[in-house]
Amino acid sequence: MERIIQLTADGSHTLLIPNMEVSYHSKHGAIQESMHVFIQAGLYDDRIKNLPQINILEIGFGTGLNTVLTAIEAIKIQKQITFTSIEAFPLSKEEWSQLNYGAILNQQPLFDAIHEAKWDEKVRIHPNFQLCKINQKVNEIINNLIHDELVEGTYNLIYFDAFAPAAQPELWSAEIFSYLYSLLTHNGILVTYCSKGIVRRTMESVGFTIEKIPGPPGKREMVRAFKM
Numbered sequence: 001m002e003r004i005i006q007l008t009a010d011g012s013h014t015l016l017i018p019n020m021e022v023s024y025h026s027k028h029g030a031i032q033e034s035m036h037v038f039i040q041a042g043l044y045d046d047r048i049k050n051l052p053q054i055n056i057l058e059i060g061f062g063t064g065l066n067t068v069l070t071a072i073e074a075i076k077i078q079k080q081i082t083f084t085s086i087e088a089f090p091l092s093k094e095e096w097s098q099l100n101y102g103a104i105l106n107q108q109p110l111f112d113a114i115h116e117a118k119w120d121e122k123v124r125i126h127p128n129f130q131l132c133k134i135n136q137k138v139n140e141i142i143n144n145l146i147h148d149e150l151v152e153g154t155y156n157l158i159y160f161d162a163f164a165p166a167a168q169p170e171l172w173s174a175e176i177f178s179y180l181y182s183l184l185t186h187n188g189i190l191v192t193y194c195s196k197g198i199v200r201r202t203m204e205s206v207g208f209t210i211e212k213i214p215g216p217p218g219k220r221e222m223v224r225a226f227k228m
């Protein structure tokens with residue numbers, strides 16, 4: 001799969017897949033978007049940030065940007081975070097080692113450790129941050145319905161960071177959202193950058209309560225979905 005590194009408006013990189021016409025982040029700023037959608041609207045939501053330990057599931061590990069930003073926060077606020085991330089098409093070392101997140105965030109060793117961590121194993125990256133990267137398609141996991149890390153009622157927070165619905169409609173389905181809803185704890189939250197009406201209605205149809213909140217620069221709104 002051809003992936004090209006591009007600069008975004010805040011100086012951080014993103015990846016572009018030319019033949020799918022998708023990029024991994026907003027052209028307005030990759031770090032800025034991840035901080036807004038996943039860290040500020042998710043991790044720092046009042047219902048999440050005060051928990052003694054936080055279990056996070058990410059759909060789409062990608063460049064590891066959301067992962068490293070979350071690890072930085074775990075260390076900063078001295079919170080125990082376990083982070084599980086599902087990825088169908090991992091980057092090669094040649095690709096991830098060219099990304100500038102470690103340098104910009106002044107966290108190169110942390111970024112490298114996250115990428116060097118073995119797939120499909122729990123790895124303690126830092127006393128505050130445990131990582132498990134799962135190299136599988138999320139839609140295939142659903143069909144098997146069994147995975148040691150993916151147990152009902154386990155996750156406080158889900159980062160839903162698949163490619164846009166126009167590129168991958170099958171990942172924004174009621175089947176996937178219903179599965180993710182089952183993995184959340186009561187009062188659990190799913191955050192995503194997409195606020196399309198069809199996506200919100202699909203989430204509502206499986207039980208989520210939807211909050212439309214301001215999006216990152218370049219996007220009017222994003223979605224925070226809540227499990228009562």
Ligand SMILES: C[S@@+](CC[C@H](N)C(=O)[O-])C[C@H]1O[C@@H](n2cnc3c(N)ncnc32)[C@H](O)[C@@H]1O
Nearest residue numbers: 060061062063065066087088089137138161163
């Ligand atoms: C928008 S990017 C994720 C960006 C990432 N969270 C980051 O911080 O860089 C979407 C990711 O989903 C992955 N992906 C695509 N299809 C998938 C599938 N069926 N199951 C799991 N991951 C998938 C892509 O390879 C890509 O890495």
